Amino acid sequence: xxxxxxxxxxxxVMPKRKSNSHKGINGKVLVIAGANGLGGAGIMASExxxxxxxxxxxxxxxESNVKASLIRNPEVMTLGISEFFQISEKFNVILYGPGxxxxxxxxxxxxxxHNLPKESKLIIDAGGLQHIKDQNRTISNEIILTPHPGxxxxxxxxxxxxxxxxxxxTAKIISEKFNxxxxxxxxxxxxxxxxxxxxxxxxxxxxxxxxxGGTGDxxxxxxxxxxxxxxxxxxASLLGVAVHAKAGEIYANKYGEIGLNATALIPIIRKLxxx
Numbered sequence: 001x002x003x004x005x006x007x008x009x010x011x012x013v014m015p016k017r018k019s020n021s022h023k024g025i026n027g028k029v030l031v032i033a034g035a036n037g038l039g040g041a042g043i044m045a046s047e048x049x050x051x052x053x054x055x056x057x058x059x060x061x062x063e064s065n066v067k068a069s070l071i072r073n074p075e076v077m078t079l080g081i082s083e084f085f086q087i088s089e090k091f092n093v094i095l096y097g098p099g100x101x102x103x104x105x106x107x108x109x110x111x112x113x114h115n116l117p118k119e120s121k122l123i124i125d126a127g128g129l130q131h132i133k134d135q136n137r138t139i140s141n142e143i144i145l146t147p148h149p150g151x152x153x154x155x156x157x158x159x160x161x162x163x164x165x166x167x168x169x170t171a172k173i174i175s176e177k178f179n180x181x182x183x184x185x186x187x188x189x190x191x192x193x194x195x196x197x198x199x200x201x202x203x204x205x206x207x208x209x210x211x212x213g214g215t216g217d218x219x220x221x222x223x224x225x226x227x228x229x230x231x232x233x234x235x236a237s238l239l240g241v242a243v244h245a246k247a248g249e250i251y252a253n254k255y256g257e258i259g260l261n262a263t264a265l266i267p268i269i270r271k272l273x274x275x
Contacts, residue, residue: 002168006204007246012239014273015229026055027228030091033098035106039065041099041217044262046076048221051270054228060085062105084111094120095224097128098217116141121227125220129155132178144182146220152185167191168200182237186216190241194234201238206245209252214262219244222269243272
């Protein structure tokens with residue numbers, strides 16, 4: 001049975017911070033993203049994590065993106081890497097894939113998927129979805145996959161029209177095929193499939209204002225931050241999708257459906273999460 005939900009009717013509360021709280025206990029998120037020429041994806045994802053409450057955010061990216069990241073968000077610990085770089089056990093959430101493509105740098109990043117800290121939760125988005133399709137080894141970490149219909153089409157080898165006709169079933173098949181704890185099939189009425197409970201949720205928030213480049217990068221960054229703050233995969237996925245979609249509605253109500261830039265969502269999301 002499908003379960004529709006909205007930001008307004010979700011009963012998910014952000015953990016209340018203790019008075020002696022410190023950055024080390026509010027989530028340590030690593031974003032591995034941004035090939036040469038696609039640095040904005042990693043920058044947007046890491047900024048979204050920062051604004052959504054992660055205590056510490058790091059970005060491993062192509063060296064050409066480091067300056068732009070530090071200018072935009074000096075709070076994000078940005079490292080330019082050109083090959084596999086050992087991931088510290090300190091990261092409890094890893095977001096992999098925004099701004100990756102079929103190039104030498106992106107292919108070198110693939111090794112990270114097989115050298116993850118055991119307890120880290122993993123979100124795979126965008127170009128990283130091609131890597132999970134191509135790789136032959138099983139990833140033991142808990143995984144959230146966040147494809148849009150085109151990426152889902154590539155993962156399953158069927159047409160986008162077939163995907164759109166059977167969105168709920170598509171999310172379920174992707175989850176089973178790639179052993180993912182959760183699949184978020186983006187688009188109009190975003191579908192969330194949870195593998196353990198076999199539940200399907202459909203978000204009623206959001207509209208065509210979100211159909212612009214970078215909104216998916218922002219969404220994955222938000223979910224990473226929520227996971228880092230000890231929300232479950234169930235809670236982080238539903239709240240992340242809902243707050244992202246609600247932010248789109250707020251933008252559209254103020255400015256209209258045309259011309260949303262993805263980073264405009266981030267301060268709105270921060271305000272909603274603080275309510």
